[in-house]
Amino acid sequence: MYITALKTISPQPTYDESFFEGNHIVHSGNKYRVTEPDYTGIINPGLLRRMGKSIRIGIGAGIPLIRNRKDIDAIIIASSEGGQEESIKFLNQILDYNEGPLTPTNFIQSNPNALAGTLALMSQNNCYNITHVHKGNAFECSLTDASLLIEEGKAKTILVGNVEEISDYNFNIEVLAGKYKEKETSSENLLLSGTPGTVCGEGSCMFILEASSKDYFARIGGIEQITFPTEEELHDLVRNMLAKNNLNPTDIDAIILGYNGDSRTDFWYNNLSRRIFPGQPVNTYKNLVGEFPSSIAFAVYLGAWVISGKGSRVTGITLPGKPIRNLLIYNHYYGEQHGLILMST
Amino acid sequence: MDKKELKENLKKHIVKYVNILDYKPEQIPDTMPLFGPQGLGLDSIDTLEISVMLQREYGVKLTDPAEARRVLVNIETVAYYIISTKSPVEK
Amino acid sequence: MKVFITGFGCISPIGINFPENLKSLQSEKDGLGKSHFLNSLYASKKYFGEVKVDTPQLQKELLFENVEGLTRTDLLAFTAFREAVKNAGLTHDEISSADTAFISASTVGGMCNTDDIYKDANFKSTSNEFVNSYPYSRHTLRIVSLYGLKGFTDTINTACSSSSNALMMGMRLIQSGRIKRAIVGGAESLAKFTVNGFNSLQILAEDKCKPFDCSRDGLNLGEGAAYLVMEAEDVCSGKEHWGRITGSGNSNDAFHTSTLSDNATGVIKCMQLALSDAHISAGQVNYINAHGTGTQNNDQVELTGFSSIFPVIPPFSSTKSYTGHTLAASGAIEAVFCLLSMKYNELYPSLNVANPLEGCGSSLVRKYTTGIEVNYIMSNAYGFGGNCTSLIFSKY
Numbered sequence: 001m002y003i004t005a006l007k008t009i010s011p012q013p014t015y016d017e018s019f020f021e022g023n024h025i026v027h028s029g030n031k032y033r034v035t036e037p038d039y040t041g042i043i044n045p046g047l048l049r050r051m052g053k054s055i056r057i058g059i060g061a062g063i064p065l066i067r068n069r070k071d072i073d074a075i076i077i078a079s080s081e082g083g084q085e086e087s088i089k090f091l092n093q094i095l096d097y098n099e100g101p102l103t104p105t106n107f108i109q110s111n112p113n114a115l116a117g118t119l120a121l122m123s124q125n126n127c128y129n130i131t132h133v134h135k136g137n138a139f140e141c142s143l144t145d146a147s148l149l150i151e152e153g154k155a156k157t158i159l160v161g162n163v164e165e166i167s168d169y170n171f172n173i174e175v176l177a178g179k180y181k182e183k184e185t186s187s188e189n190l191l192l193s194g195t196p197g198t199v200c201g202e203g204s205c206m207f208i209l210e211a212s213s214k215d216y217f218a219r220i221g222g223i224e225q226i227t228f229p230t231e232e233e234l235h236d237l238v239r240n241m242l243a244k245n246n247l248n249p250t251d252i253d254a255i256i257l258g259y260n261g262d263s264r265t266d267f268w269y270n271n272l273s274r275r276i277f278p279g280q281p282v283n284t285y286k287n288l289v290g291e292f293p294s295s296i297a298f299a300v301y302l303g304a305w306v307i308s309g310k311g312s313r314v315t316g317i318t319l320p321g322k323p324i325r326n327l328l329i330y331n332h333y334y335g336e337q338h339g340l341i342l343m344s345t
Numbered sequence: 346m347d348k349k350e351l352k353e354n355l356k357k358h359i360v361k362y363v364n365i366l367d368y369k370p371e372q373i374p375d376t377m378p379l380f381g382p383q384g385l386g387l388d389s390i391d392t393l394e395i396s397v398m399l400q401r402e403y404g405v406k407l408t409d410p411a412e413a414r415r416v417l418v419n420i421e422t423v424a425y426y427i428i429s430t431k432s433p434v435e436k
Numbered sequence: 437m438k439v440f441i442t443g444f445g446c447i448s449p450i451g452i453n454f455p456e457n458l459k460s461l462q463s464e465k466d467g468l469g470k471s472h473f474l475n476s477l478y479a480s481k482k483y484f485g486e487v488k489v490d491t492p493q494l495q496k497e498l499l500f501e502n503v504e505g506l507t508r509t510d511l512l513a514f515t516a517f518r519e520a521v522k523n524a525g526l527t528h529d530e531i532s533s534a535d536t537a538f539i540s541a542s543t544v545g546g547m548c549n550t551d552d553i554y555k556d557a558n559f560k561s562t563s564n565e566f567v568n569s570y571p572y573s574r575h576t577l578r579i580v581s582l583y584g585l586k587g588f589t590d591t592i593n594t595a596c597s598s599s600s601n602a603l604m605m606g607m608r609l610i611q612s613g614r615i616k617r618a619i620v621g622g623a624e625s626l627a628k629f630t631v632n633g634f635n636s637l638q639i640l641a642e643d644k645c646k647p648f649d650c651s652r653d654g655l656n657l658g659e660g661a662a663y664l665v666m667e668a669e670d671v672c673s674g675k676e677h678w679g680r681i682t683g684s685g686n687s688n689d690a691f692h693t694s695t696l697s698d699n700a701t702g703v704i705k706c707m708q709l710a711l712s713d714a715h716i717s718a719g720q721v722n723y724i725n726a727h728g729t730g731t732q733n734n735d736q737v738e739l740t741g742f743s744s745i746f747p748v749i750p751p752f753s754s755t756k757s758y759t760g761h762t763l764a765a766s767g768a769i770e771a772v773f774c775l776l777s778m779k780y781n782e783l784y785p786s787l788n789v790a791n792p793l794e795g796c797g798s799s800l801v802r803k804y805t806t807g808i809e810v811n812y813i814m815s816n817a818y819g820f821g822g823n824c825t826s827l828i829f830s831k832y
Contacts, residue, residue: 015734045365047363048366049363049365073366075688081572087547087629088558090629090633091553091554091557094554094628094629095549095551095554098477099478099628100400100401101396101397101400101401101636102397102636103393103394103397103636104393104637105363107632107636107637108633108637108693108820110692111595112572112596112819113820113823114693114820116688116821116823117693117820117822117823118821120688120822121691121692121693123690124689124758125688126689126690126701126702127687127688128688129686129687129688129822130592130594130686130823131592131594132590132592133571134576134589134590134592135571135573135577137589138591141590143603144609147607148609148612151612152608168557169557172556172557172558172559173553173557173570175570176556176561176567177567192702226586227581228581228584229586232627233586336577350752388692389692390694393637397636
């Protein structure tokens with residue numbers, strides 16, 4: 001399947017695409033937040049008033065891709081936790097008003113499927129609609145779902161995307177779980193910090209995927225996922241994936257890895273790149289957008305620009321000085337869920 | 346609180362509870378419809394939000410859907426409902 | 437590629453395993469009542485479909501007494517999963533094979549520990565055993581870890597149609613040839629969070645719910661879990677099975693966040709898609725397991741959908757009158773009920789109906805009915821956000 005259009009709201013200047021002209025934002029601290037665009041002309045005030053951040057950014061990225069088309073056959077969203085801020089607002093209402101009369105909007109908006117539902121509602125789309133919430137593999141599941149629909153002949157054009165938001169809710173809980181750094185870092189030295197923990201990110205990447213196309217950014221050639229593997233099992237999975245696509249490791253022109261600066265789990269990336277892709281320059285993305293469960297969608301976004309040749313000035317991406325035909329993305333979420341996405345010209 | 350004050354107060358609460366973005370409280374006429382495209386554009390979920398607001402802020406219960414439809418017409422009718430419910434003498 | 441259902445497990449308000457569920461269904465015995473275990477003001481005020489075992493006892497029966505951080509959702513999931521793989525006779529190698537997928541669903545996940553989350557999220561605590569337990573996907577990952585699953589895994593949340601979509605996804609993965617086996621379903625537990633959510637929408641019934649009755653006044657929240665084992669024809673030949681899953685339809689009503697459109701757009705579309713996916717006509721359906729929550733809106737719209745699709749509405753009922761609305765688990769629990777119905781050629785009724793909605797005619801099943809040939813069943817689920825899913829099961 002082919003990526004034919006894409007739009008992203010992230011902690012980098014991606015919405016206006018000046019990020020691909022060398023513009024970028026340096027973040028410090030443990031929260032890499034998105035810069036929200038002006039939604040005038042995208043979301044009318046009557047709808048905007050109900051939306052929490054995750055829905056706003058998901059709509060802001062998704063609606064421009066679908067509002068002028070009548071051929072969208074499916075809407076597939078990956079979101080580990082959906083509207084976290086809405087959940088905590090409702091939770092706080094329950095406890096603060098001791099289960100008295102409560103306002104329902106936060107409750108309705110807190111369910112992760114609210115974004116896919118709102119995208120359907122705003123574009124009056126009655127087609128296939130689903131939300132995968134499988135934490136660190138939610139986006140891989142969404143891409144697999146899309147590839148099934150295309151194979152089955154049930155869809156030709158699909159909106160696939162992700163959304164996660166930083167809320168006090170998930171952030172505080174994840175601080176208690178020891179996920180974030182104790183000492184302040186900046187996005188320029190995050191990956192070299194050598195200490196436990198990482199930083200929290202957010203964003204929404206939306207893609208139009210088509211079954212066939214002549215004018216596209218990149219092709220998605222393979223999607224794999226594995227949970228709680230050994231390193232051997234993971235490396236076998238990579239080799240099998242390449243073999244399935246008749247590729248040798250040396251045919252991969254660029255790799256993007258999910259390094260997040262956490263000294264406890266970055267060894268997965270070190271070992272995979274050393275053993276399978278020795279000498280390959282390593283590209284990273286979480287220094288740009290932080291860590292969050294469906295963050296691999298941002299790597300796909302970068303990959304699409306790089307492969308299309310339009311993203312030659314992407315901050316932090318080291319290119320081999322030749323056209324990129326095949327690009328492999330590998331990411332894991334806290335060492336539990338691992339995902340691989342192969343992109344090609 | 347006199348009726349005028351009550352209505353100003355009510356507008357502030359409605360704007361806050363249903364998070365109206367395109368009107369400031371003072372821009373809402375007393376007789377502007379709360380529902381539908383000619384008015385504030387509220388819907389059935391807002392009925393529930395405003396019912397909770399009336400209970401929390403004014404101690405007035407509004408649970409019967411048919412009565413809610415009669416009461417939640419515009420600021421004027423909501424204010425009248427609050428006054429008549431709280432002080433039965435004025436009915 | 438034909439997809440057979442070779443086993444299942446089910447824990448619900450009417451039984452802790454599927455034989456117990458079957459017995460309750462046949463004896464028209466519902467599992468609705470005041471809650472004994474829920475920590476909420478409404479526990480003694482509203483009716484719930486509660487699993488009749490407390491959380492420590494669930495943990496004890498699973499021999500997990502010393503495992504920390506397990507929520508009620510996790511434990512319900514484990515209980516049903518264990519029964520499902522046993523019923524299907526899966527070996528350890530089959531369960532952990534890369535050819536086996538596991539797809540679950542939940543809308544509450546670990547948020548059933550509402551008070552713990554409140555404290556942690558507001559920094560009113562210093563860490564507790566549940567900090568890693570809250571996500572919707574946590575129960576899935578715990579099962580993956582315990583059973584050493586190496587294949588495709590997924591968690592779906594489309595509100596009340598979540599586990600119907602898990603079944604759909606499993607069927608399609610097998611049909612595509614990507615995998616040989618899928619264990620699919622969902623888990624949900626009662627929670628202060630959800631009870632207050634549905635209460636704020638004013639759709640909780642005062643009494644036991646009355647799906648498709650004129651005086652219905654809302655739903656009863658329920659809890660439970662069910663998992664089904666699906667196998668590709670070529671790996672289960674000769675094996676005993678409960679029937680096949682032959683079609684799915686997924687649509688969005690695109691009308692409102694929490695109510696269905698009066699003209700039943702999404703409801704009609706998903707039923708049509710499911711029938712055509714299964715290559716059967718509306719007239720072949722012998723029974724519909726309705727979504728039938730008991731709210732004013734749902735039941736009327738669903739009935740509108742039936743009359744538009746079926747020249748003669750086949751027998752239908754809502755088994756939520758037994759279990760309450762188990763949200764993300766409902767699609768999987770009701771799939772188990774459908775397969776029992778098909779196996780034993782019998783229909784389980786909608787309970788508590790005194791005055792059926794106009795248009796139900798004699799199609800609404802109001803009594804336990806035996807000796808009826810059931811070859812094709814449709815099962816429906818609709819969720820907030822407009823998500824609609826229909827599934828088709830067939831005997832042969």
